[in-house]
Amino acid sequence: MSALAWDHTELGYAGPAPKRPHLVLVQGGARTTADAGGVRLTRRGRLALFLLVLAVVAVTSLTGLRGAGASEPLRAVTVAPGETLSQIAVAELPTLSMDQAIVAIQIANNLSTAQVSAGQQLVIPSS
Numbered sequence: 001m002s003a004l005a006w007d008h009t010e011l012g013y014a015g016p017a018p019k020r021p022h023l024v025l026v027q028g029g030a031r032t033t034a035d036a037g038g039v040r041l042t043r044r045g046r047l048a049l050f051l052l053v054l055a056v057v058a059v060t061s062l063t064g065l066r067g068a069g070a071s072e073p074l075r076a077v078t079v080a081p082g083e084t085l086s087q088i089a090v091a092e093l094p095t096l097s098m099d100q101a102i103v104a105i106q107i108a109n110n111l112s113t114a115q116v117s118a119g120q121q122l123v124i125p126s127s
Contacts, residue, residue, distance in 0.1 A: 074108075074123050074124070074125065074126070075092070075123070075124040076121050076122065076123050076124065077092060077121070077122050077124055078119060078120070078121055078122075079116045079117065079118055079119060079120045079121075079122060080118060081118040082118070083116070083118070084114075084116070085102055085105060085106075085111075085114045085115075085116050085122075086098055086102055086114070088105065088116070088122065088124075089101035089102045089104075089105055092105075092124045093105070093124065093125075102114060104125050105122060105123075105124065105125070107125075108122075108123045108124070108125040109122050109123055
């Protein structure tokens, strides 16, 4: 027996080489859930479902817009000479840890680093 050829006589088979199994296409196949008695959704049903989803999305978006106007206005602070972002974060956002407060201020002001300069205006997000 070689690595590239299979000798069926070495395994005790007599006669012609056995055929390799192969896939056979069977007409009809497995039954779908609709054929087996499942729920069938008509065109009118799909339209009703679509309109229901659309109504839910509209209501939730309008509710979200109404709630967005109720938030408190953003505060702004001016960086004093020698003041660091960590000092401002601890003083302005005492409910957050220092790391969380620094990140919140960086995100609110689109800062890529923790470097601030004297006279710079920083927006303080609500905590």
